[in-house]
Amino acid sequence: MIDDGRTEAPDRLALTGGRVLWPDGRLARGELIVRGGRIEALLPAGAALDGAQIMDVTGCVVAPGFIDTHVHGGRGANFMSADPTCLSRISEYLAAGGVTSCLAGTATLDPQTTAAAIAGLAALTGPIGGDGVELLGIHLEGPFLSESFRGVHRREHLRAPMTAELERLLDLAAGALRVVTLAPELAGGMAAVRRLANAGVRVALGHSAATDREATEAVDAGVRRVTHLFNALPPIHHREPGPIPVLLTDERVSCELVADGLHVAPRMLRFAVDVAGPDRVMLVSDGTDVAGLPDGRHRRFEGTEVVVENGRANTLSGGLAGSVLRLADMVRLMVDVAGVDPADALRMAAQTPARSLGLTDRGTLSPGAHADIVVLRADLTLRHTIARGTPLFSNEEATT
Numbered sequence: 001m002i003d004d005g006r007t008e009a010p011d012r013l014a015l016t017g018g019r020v021l022w023p024d025g026r027l028a029r030g031e032l033i034v035r036g037g038r039i040e041a042l043l044p045a046g047a048a049l050d051g052a053q054i055m056d057v058t059g060c061v062v063a064p065g066f067i068d069t070h071v072h073g074g075r076g077a078n079f080m081s082a083d084p085t086c087l088s089r090i091s092e093y094l095a096a097g098g099v100t101s102c103l104a105g106t107a108t109l110d111p112q113t114t115a116a117a118i119a120g121l122a123a124l125t126g127p128i129g130g131d132g133v134e135l136l137g138i139h140l141e142g143p144f145l146s147e148s149f150r151g152v153h154r155r156e157h158l159r160a161p162m163t164a165e166l167e168r169l170l171d172l173a174a175g176a177l178r179v180v181t182l183a184p185e186l187a188g189g190m191a192a193v194r195r196l197a198n199a200g201v202r203v204a205l206g207h208s209a210a211t212d213r214e215a216t217e218a219v220d221a222g223v224r225r226v227t228h229l230f231n232a233l234p235p236i237h238h239r240e241p242g243p244i245p246v247l248l249t250d251e252r253v254s255c256e257l258v259a260d261g262l263h264v265a266p267r268m269l270r271f272a273v274d275v276a277g278p279d280r281v282m283l284v285s286d287g288t289d290v291a292g293l294p295d296g297r298h299r300r301f302e303g304t305e306v307v308v309e310n311g312r313a314n315t316l317s318g319g320l321a322g323s324v325l326r327l328a329d330m331v332r333l334m335v336d337v338a339g340v341d342p343a344d345a346l347r348m349a350a351q352t353p354a355r356s357l358g359l360t361d362r363g364t365l366s367p368g369a370h371a372d373i374v375v376l377r378a379d380l381t382l383r384h385t386i387a388r389g390t391p392l393f394s395n396e397e398a399t400t
Contacts, residue, residue: 097326
């Protein structure tokens, strides 16, 4: 049995007795064997375990570790600080929500601060602190956003995607820039989509006033994601549909959902899954540095004043300012409130985000994949988070 979240991993471990999310999407009994930080085998229930150390997970659900591709920080720490101590605090916070890999989200700030953050984060990719949540790269959210749909991004730092700044950021990132959210209708927006796509960056349409036609053109130019679907986008209208129907129905596009019950109504969460399917819908926390802090008034890294109270973060004017839930919470909400099948909800937190980044070595319990694993109780509360075969978090007693 694993005693705590920081014990050393055994050489060969068998998780036995649980219902496992199989690579084909089934949630069924199985025996999961881990060795050397990788999945060695996934065997039918009752198969011989050949002397491996046993971790009894009877009555639990075993799934791939969650991958948060849109998160800015937690517990008072922000990724843009590019400070190893702050990143370690974020790692601990995310691991307690089932996350084993993530992208570092940015916010809209001046060019110098943005460039410094990109360079600093690029140097810190990999397991945070050497043994924490794996930082897969950077998600640049802003500054290339629509003023009309900026949300809490600071107006004074919004700007069009000029070639010189794009090239500088690509150079500083040195391959670590994995996702860029932008509004393609801005001056130079379509050219930016093409340049970023050609550089291997996943371009996301978000914080955008794009029309149906502009969204279609952007997808044809290389957009492959939508940032927090339904939020900071024009609502659907039957004569002027806007970008959402294009993004929901185009098979080339992966759709982020902030499933905290506040950003998107439960009925709309289910609607998105019914239309696009769990292979294209991914859960994201959109968590910020105030997530995990006590109720009260706080200042975010980029200067926004927010109030955390009763499970939500609001600006002083009452608007939502990111979520305070983690992916494990959102999986449970998708099942309990939105009525999504548990296997589908688990895939949306692991397999779908992995595929959205072109990754095949995580998000699945296939042999050879990283041994990134979550163990959840029958009610889908988190019991263990394991990354690369090493425990990051354990909670044997509490149910929340």
